[in-house]
Amino acid sequence: MKLIIAIIKPFKLEEVRDALTAIGVQGMTVAEVKGYGRQKGHTEIYRGAEYAVHFLPKVRLDVAVDDAQVDKVVDAINNAAKTGQIGDGKIFITSIEHAVRIRTGETDTDAL
Amino acid sequence: MTMRTSLIRIACGIAVLAVFAGVAPALAETAPSTIDAADTAWMISATGLVLMMTIPGLALFYCGMVRKKNVLATMAQSLLCTFLCSILWVLIGYSLAFTGEGPFIGTLGRVLLRGVGMESISALAKTIPEALFMFYQMTFAIITVALVAGSVADRMRFSAFVWFAALWLLFVYVPIAHWVWGGGFLYTAGILDFAGGTVVHLNAGVAGLVAAYVIGKRYGYGTDNFAPHDLSLAVIGTGLLWVGWFGFNGGSALGSGSRAVFAIVATHLAASMGALTWMVLEWWTRGKPSVLGMISGAVAGLGTITPASGFVLPWHGLVIGLIAGAFCFWACTKLKQMLGYDDSLDVFGVHGVGGATGTLLTGVFATAAISIGPDTPQGLPGLLEGNPRQLLIQLYGVLATLVWSGVMTFVLLKLIALMVPLRVSQRSEIEGLDLTQHGEALQ
Numbered sequence: 251m252k253l254i255i256a257i258i259k260p261f262k263l264e265e266v267r268d269a270l271t272a273i274g275v276q277g278m279t280v281a282e283v284k285g286y287g288r289q290k291g292h293t294e295i296y297r298g299a300e301y302a303v304h305f306l307p308k309v310r311l312d313v314a315v316d317d318a319q320v321d322k323v324v325d326a327i328n329n330a331a332k333t334g335q336i337g338d339g340k341i342f343i344t345s346i347e348h349a350v351r352i353r354t355g356e357t358d359t360d361a362l
Numbered sequence: 363m364t365m366r367t368s369l370i371r372i373a374c375g376i377a378v379l380a381v382f383a384g385v386a387p388a389l390a391e392t393a394p395s396t397i398d399a400a401d402t403a404w405m406i407s408a409t410g411l412v413l414m415m416t417i418p419g420l421a422l423f424y425c426g427m428v429r430k431k432n433v434l435a436t437m438a439q440s441l442l443c444t445f446l447c448s449i450l451w452v453l454i455g456y457s458l459a460f461t462g463e464g465p466f467i468g469t470l471g472r473v474l475l476r477g478v479g480m481e482s483i484s485a486l487a488k489t490i491p492e493a494l495f496m497f498y499q500m501t502f503a504i505i506t507v508a509l510v511a512g513s514v515a516d517r518m519r520f521s522a523f524v525w526f527a528a529l530w531l532l533f534v535y536v537p538i539a540h541w542v543w544g545g546g547f548l549y550t551a552g553i554l555d556f557a558g559g560t561v562v563h564l565n566a567g568v569a570g571l572v573a574a575y576v577i578g579k580r581y582g583y584g585t586d587n588f589a590p591h592d593l594s595l596a597v598i599g600t601g602l603l604w605v606g607w608f609g610f611n612g613g614s615a616l617g618s619g620s621r622a623v624f625a626i627v628a629t630h631l632a633a634s635m636g637a638l639t640w641m642v643l644e645w646w647t648r649g650k651p652s653v654l655g656m657i658s659g660a661v662a663g664l665g666t667i668t669p670a671s672g673f674v675l676p677w678h679g680l681v682i683g684l685i686a687g688a689f690c691f692w693a694c695t696k697l698k699q700m701l702g703y704d705d706s707l708d709v710f711g712v713h714g715v716g717g718a719t720g721t722l723l724t725g726v727f728a729t730a731a732i733s734i735g736p737d738t739p740q741g742l743p744g745l746l747e748g749n750p751r752q753l754l755i756q757l758y759g760v761l762a763t764l765v766w767s768g769v770m771t772f773v774l775l776k777l778i779a780l781m782v783p784l785r786v787s788q789r790s791e792i793e794g795l796d797l798t799q800h801g802e803a804l805q
Contacts, residue, residue, distance in 0.1 A: 294589055296427075296654055297708060298695030301587045 251346040251362060252320050256311040257285060257339040258331040263309050269330035270313065273322050279312040289337030308339060314346055314362050395481050398489040404618035405490050405498055411609025412501035416508050417444050419606050423599030423661075424512050424707055427654075430591040431794025432516050434802050439511035439523055443504050446524070447531050451500040455531060459539040460486060460499060465547040468540050472496075486543070487616040498613060503539070506562045507531050510771075512707035513570030514577050516588075519786050520799040525778045530569065534770045538565055538763055553759040554728055554742060554752065556625065557614035559669025559721035560763040567714015568764050569771040570705055576775045577784050579704035581791050593653055600657040604633055607664045611671035624732060625671040629664065631679035632671075632686065636663020639687025655691075658712060662690035665716035670724040673742060678727040682720065690715050718760050725753035 258266060263280065270278065284305035291304040315323050324341055332338055351361040421440035425433045447455070454473055462469035472478060475496065482492040507527050511518070518526075541548040542561050555561060580588070590596065611629040615622035640659025645651040666686030667679055674682070694711035705711065728749075730741030743749040775784060785791075790798035797803050 295648055295650075295652065296588075296590060297658060298698060299588065301589050303587065303589075 251349060251358065252315055252317060253344045253346050254311075254313045254315060254320065254323055254327070255342040255344065256313075256327050256331065257283070257308050257341075258311065258327070259333065259337060259339060260307055260309045262331045262333070263311075266311065266327055266330040269326040270323065273319075273326050275313060275315065275319075275323060275326075277313075281310045281312075283308050283310045287337070287340070306337065314349060316359055316362060396483060396488055397481075397491055398617065400619075401489040401617035402491065402494060404622065405487075405494050405613055405616065408609035408613025409494065409498045409501055411606045412498070412505065412613065413444070415603050415606035415610060416440055416501070416505045419599050419602035420505060420508050421599065422595045423603060423657075424515060424596075426592050426594065426596030426599060427590045427707055428515050429588060429794075430804060431796055433591055433796065433804055435520065435795035435799050436511070436515050438520065438800060439515075439527075440508045442520075442524060443508040443511070443527050446527050447504045447507055448500055450528060450531055451503050452496075455503060455536050456496045456499065458532070459503075459536045460484065460496070460544040463545050464540075465550070466541065467537055467546075468544055486545070489617050495616070498616075499539070499543075502558060502562060502610075503531060503535055506535050506558070506566050509562070509566035509709055509713055510569045510573065512709040513574045513705045515706040516580050516795065517706075517785050517791050518573075518577060519783055520795070521782050522778050522784045525781065526774065529774050529778070530771065533774060534569065534767055535561070535565065538766060541762065542759065548759045548762060551758060552742075552752070552755050554673050554724045554744075554756065555669040555721060555759065556672035556724075557611045557668045559666075559717045559724065560759050563665045563668060563713040563717025564721065564760060564763050565717070565767045567710045567712075567717055568767040570709035571703060571714060572768050572771040573775060574703045574705045574710070576772060580706065581788055583704045590654065597653060597657055600660060604630075604660060604664065607633070607668075611668060615672055621672055621732070621735075624676055627676040628671045628674055628679035628682075629667050631676060632663040632667030632683035633660045634663070635680045635683025636660050636666070636687040636690075639663075639684050640691050643688060643691045658694065658708070659687045659691070662686045662712050662716050665713050666690070666720035666723070668717070669721045670727060673724055673729065673733055673744070674727040675729050675732065678729075682723050682727070685723065686716050686719060689719055718764070721756050721760050722753065725756035728752055 285308050286304055286306055289306060291302060291306060294301050294303055313323060320343060324343070327341055348358065349361040350357050417440060421437045424440065425436040428436050452475055457470055457472035458468045460468060461471045475493070478492050478496065480491070484492040484495045487495040507530060510530065511523065539561050540546040542553055542555050543549060607629055608626045612622040612626040615625055637656045637660035640655045640662065641651045644655040663683035663686045667682050670678065670682055690712050693715040694708045698705065698711055724744065726745045728742050728744030730743040730747055733742040734740070744752045778784060786795060786798060
């Protein structure tokens with residue numbers, strides 16, 4: 251089992267969700283986060299006081315999938331979230347040791 | 363209904379009206395006082411408008427500009443001023459400010475509103491009940507104290523602020539109000555301050571500046587991001603202030619009529635021009651017209667026209683608004699950087715600078731035709747109408763206010779500091795005043 255973590259531009263969330271639903275992904279967790287990579291922030295000016303805003307709003311998706319699904323899911327996210335502009339985000343894949351469905355007690359692949 | 367029935371009904375109606383018309387003069391003859399219903403009605407409304415300027419006008423205007431962790435604490439300061447100063451005003455403030463003929467302070471004749479009955483009239487406002495005059499003036503006292511809080515937002519200890527609100531009202535606001543409006547030495551010298559260029563704005567501005575210096579800069583000032591939490595609240599607050607100002611300046615006519623109307627028109631034009639000027643200057647110098655700039659310009663215009671509003675022609679409001687927008691823009695951007703003080707919400711830059719400028723401009727633009735009245739049959743002219751002496755009197759008032767406010771604010775803060783630290787601890791400041799001072803947080 252793998253946990254796919256994707257940091258994407260917020261306005262791309264619906265597109266990514268639709269793409270994942272289309273390939274059979276049944277659930278995900280979404281969080282509003284802030285971050286930066288090579289994309290610089292911007293400057294805001296309030297009555298003569300300038301503030302450099304380094305952190306940009308992003309959305310983080312966590313999707314837990316079976317090993318066999320990983321490539322399909324990564325491709326789907328990648329294609330849906332890409333704009334070609336700087337700041338598109340990143341995808342990370344980590345391993346899941348163990349998973350449990352709380353309602354039924356099913357474990358591992360049955361829990362996904 | 364037949365024609366006959368209608369005619370009978372009309373005839374009965376006319377008969378009833380005739381009976382009442384016959385009775386009415388008799389009723390009028392039994393009413394004794396000089397209290398004018400129209401003046402009273404307007405002044406009641408004006409009082410409501412000015413109170414609204416503090417709650418929620420100023421509360422919103424200020425809290426929108428601070429960081430989220432300090433929003434409730436900023437509102438608490440306006441709230442506190444409202445209820446604490448109301449009580450102190452009735453207890454002793456009104457009496458010391460608006461009674462007697464002493465040059466520096468009033469008497470204790472109206473302590474706890476003793477002697478203020480249904481028919482009582484103040485010599486300073488002959489056509490409205492004294493209770494209403496007292497109440498109207500109360501709302502001015504409240505907002506002046508609340509304004510000062512803006513300079514030390516984000517770091518002043520609430521307990522220290524409670525002390526400050528009480529002492530500053532009694533030792534700074536009350537005397538100056540007496541000097542300018544209550545029959546004191548500036549009043550007798552002939553100062554023209556219609557609605558509070560000195561008493562309210564310069565006073566609060568200088569006090570704010572002194573407090574900002576005494577209390578010191580916010581932790582992280584100049585390095586951390588202090589961006590306003592929610593400017594939409596500040597905009598709403600500005601709207602309430604702008605409309606409320608019609609009561610602030612219009613009500614300072616202490617009656618209903620053209621004087622009040624001209625004051626309101628001048629006020630509105632100054633606000634509009636102030637906003638436009640700041641917007642244009644910011645667009646030109648920084649490339650974008652900010653919303654914060656527009657509302658700041660509007661408030662600058664409003665504060666600057668305040669002393670002049672009932673003494674100048676409405677179109678002078680345009681000129682004064684333009685000067686206000688430009689000068690306060692410079693004060694809030696360049697002067698502030700030059701002097702290096704942390705006046706969180708630019709009370710000095712907007713109200714202090716605006717109040718002083720407006721008071722002096724009153725001496726320039728005062729137009730005799732506007733101020734002709736029973737006590738001033740020739741009206742009150744300014745520099746442009748060949749009376750340069752007025753400008754000197756205005757300067758006298760500005761200096762007196764500046765010195766008293768500056769020195770006394772410093773003294774009071776040092777005194778309060780002997781009892782309780784003026785500032786919250788650095789840890790509390792980082793964590794936020796809402797949680798540390800009030801045990802509450804925006805969710």
